[in-house]
Amino acid sequence: MALSRATRREGRQLKEVEPITGLYGAFVDLGPLEDHVVDSRVQSVEQTVTEIAAGLRAGRFLVGTE
Secondary structure, three states, X not given: OHHHHHHOOOOOXXXXXXXXXXXXXXXXXXXXXXXXXXXXXOOXXXXXXXXXXXXXXXXXXXXXOO
């Protein structure tokens, strides 16, 4: 999905396949940081903002505090 969206972009935005697949590869397996991810693929902007705000209040996104 990300590759399809990125390659359809207009203008000067990143469209080349190699950097896009490289970015995907860097984020496909976050290991112990996976709990910090907000999957916004099926959320509205408002839902994503609400989830992030709640996560920030709860300390969900703190790294290296264990």
